[in-house]
Amino acid sequence: MATKKKLTAASVERINPPRDGRVEVWDAIVPGLMLRVSKSGSKSWSVVYRVAGSHRRVRRMTLGKMPIIDLSRARDAARTALEVAANGDDPANKKRLMLEGKSNARLKTFGWLVDEYEKNYAIDRRIKNWINGDNRRKLERHVLPLWNDIPVQGISRSDAKELLRQIHATKHPTIALDTLRCIRPIFAWALHEEICELNPFDKVKAPGLSSESRDRILSDSEIIAIWNAVDELGYPFGPFYKLLLLTGQRLREIAEMKWLWLDVNGEITFIEIPRSSYKTKNPHVIPLSSIAAGALLEVPRFSGEYVLSTTAGFKSISGFSKGKKRLDNIIFDQTGHRLDPWVNHDLRRTVRTNLPRLGVSADVAERVIGHVVPGVRGIYDRYTYFNEKHVALENWGRFVEKLVNGEKDNVVSFRR
Numbered sequence: 001m002a003t004k005k006k007l008t009a010a011s012v013e014r015i016n017p018p019r020d021g022r023v024e025v026w027d028a029i030v031p032g033l034m035l036r037v038s039k040s041g042s043k044s045w046s047v048v049y050r051v052a053g054s055h056r057r058v059r060r061m062t063l064g065k066m067p068i069i070d071l072s073r074a075r076d077a078a079r080t081a082l083e084v085a086a087n088g089d090d091p092a093n094k095k096r097l098m099l100e101g102k103s104n105a106r107l108k109t110f111g112w113l114v115d116e117y118e119k120n121y122a123i124d125r126r127i128k129n130w131i132n133g134d135n136r137r138k139l140e141r142h143v144l145p146l147w148n149d150i151p152v153q154g155i156s157r158s159d160a161k162e163l164l165r166q167i168h169a170t171k172h173p174t175i176a177l178d179t180l181r182c183i184r185p186i187f188a189w190a191l192h193e194e195i196c197e198l199n200p201f202d203k204v205k206a207p208g209l210s211s212e213s214r215d216r217i218l219s220d221s222e223i224i225a226i227w228n229a230v231d232e233l234g235y236p237f238g239p240f241y242k243l244l245l246l247t248g249q250r251l252r253e254i255a256e257m258k259w260l261w262l263d264v265n266g267e268i269t270f271i272e273i274p275r276s277s278y279k280t281k282n283p284h285v286i287p288l289s290s291i292a293a294g295a296l297l298e299v300p301r302f303s304g305e306y307v308l309s310t311t312a313g314f315k316s317i318s319g320f321s322k323g324k325k326r327l328d329n330i331i332f333d334q335t336g337h338r339l340d341p342w343v344n345h346d347l348r349r350t351v352r353t354n355l356p357r358l359g360v361s362a363d364v365a366e367r368v369i370g371h372v373v374p375g376v377r378g379i380y381d382r383y384t385y386f387n388e389k390h391v392a393l394e395n396w397g398r399f400v401e402k403l404v405n406g407e408k409d410n411v412v413s414f415r416r
Contacts, residue, residue: 004028007035009071017041033078034060045074049085061092110155111148113195114139117186128252128277134318135182142167142179152196160200161207168207174343175321177206216342218350220403225339226347227404229330236308237323239295244344246292246397247271248351248369251344253278256316257307268293270386284370287390289397320344351396358399360392368392 004026005011015025017039027033032048043066050058063069063077081091114136122130129135146163147155168176180201187199218226226245230238243254253273263269271286278284288296296307304313317323324344332338348369355365367385 002026007071012043012066012071015043027075027078030075030078030082032082033075035066035074045069045077047078047081047091049082049091051085051088051090053088059090059092061095109148110150110152111144113152113186113190114144116195117189121189129182132256137318138178138182142175143183152190155196155200157198157200157204160204164204165207180204180206216340216346216349217353218339218342218346222339222342223350223400224404225331225335225337226327227400229327229334232330232334233323233327235300236310236317237327239299240308240317240323241327241347242295243292244347245351246289246295246400247286247393248348248355248396249286250348250370251320253284253370255308255318255320258305259301259307259313260305262296262307268296270390278370285384285386285389286368286370287386287393289390289394291397291401292393354399355392355396358392358395360395364388364392 002024006028007025012035015023015035015037017023017037020039022039023037025035025037027035034046034048035043036046037043045063045066046060047063048058048060061081063074063081069077084091084094118130118136121127122135127135143163146166150159164176164180167179184199184201184204187196187201190196191199223245226241230241232238233241240254243249243257244251247254256277257271257273261271261273263272268288270288273284273286275283299307302309302313304311304315306313306316308317309315310317328338352365352369355368356362360368364385368389
């Protein structure tokens with residue numbers, strides 16, 4: 001069904017979808033401009049024209065959908081198309097050539113490469129930090145504003161180093177490292193697909209982080225300082241840091257923890273991370289010490305599925321660099337000292353290093369933090385070690401508790 005009327009923004013909004021088929025409304029102001037309304041309620045603009053000097057039939061070109069293209073923009077686009085047709089050119093062909101030119105130009109850019117890697121590799125392989133959007137957010141925040149339109153073939157190793165230096169100079173040092181870990185696989189894939197001739201990030205190191213930082217173990221006094229500061233940090237980063245220190249798990253495993261993973265029956269006794277959410281692709285059960293369970297019981301319960309959240313549980317927490325910066329500032333305010341440079345992963349390394357100090361065997365300590373035991377033993381030894389892990393983490397929790405209560409005589413002082 002087709003009608004013709006003087007369209008207004010209000011009248012366009014009032015057009016109701018038909019029960020069947022579609023409605024076509026022609027604009028009385030710009031001849032050839034038509035609004036199609038489907039029974040689903042979708043509204044799209046088209047322009048109908050005939051190319052001057054051509055014997056071809058009348059043609060129709062889609063201009064776009066409401067509300068992205070409103071009445072004013074649709075009229076402008078229709079007038080432009082009609083002017084092109086009056087000059088003997090086909091506006092549809094001109095639009096196609098323009099889009100192809102943009103596409104060909106985009107093929108040369110870093111922004112296009114990110115899209116291709118995400119779509120054709122990362123999502124297909126279900127790489128977690130791409131599925132949850134974390135890597136995309138990092139690139140949009142730190143790299144794409146600088147590199148979006150740079151041709152891929154023109155990116156050199158010196159460009160890669162300069163990018164990381166810029167990020168290091170304006171952000172926290174770990175941001176440069178995170179960016180490197182995110183971007184290096186993209187170029188490795190591009191090299192394999194023959195999109196580029198080298199990986200400019202291959203063997204490049206993030207500035208500001210020495211090899212010593214990867215071996216960082218927190219001293220007893222630093223553990224005390226962190227613990228005393230987390231209560232002032234508050235929810236959600238307070239319990240987040242407590243659980244990192246008490247369980248030795250990876251950052252994402254605690255940050256993205258769901259209520260469904262918890263054994264909640266009046267008390268919380270363990271966390272069970274399903275294989276789909278765990279790095280090794282095997283389920284991982286974390287027995288909770290009494291102090292860790294107590295920290296979880298104090299966490300507010302929202303309607304969403306995530307335990308630690310700033311969005312009522314509908315999204316897991318993010319902004320880890322800001323959270324850590326706040327923690328460092330609280331520690332300084334409370335102690336008058338700044339800790340030697342440390343990263344969140346150092347908490348995990350600290351737990352693993354201290355477990356043998358409490359008499360925990362290396363086998364059990366490895367399983368506590370979720371490492372896969374290599375070789376034949378790892379294949380045939382399917383014992384869960386739940387009780388042993390529980391004892392190890394309970395002893396570790398008591399150790400931390402005594403430490404912060406001043407019940408340990410062997411507290412190591414701050415390193416200078």
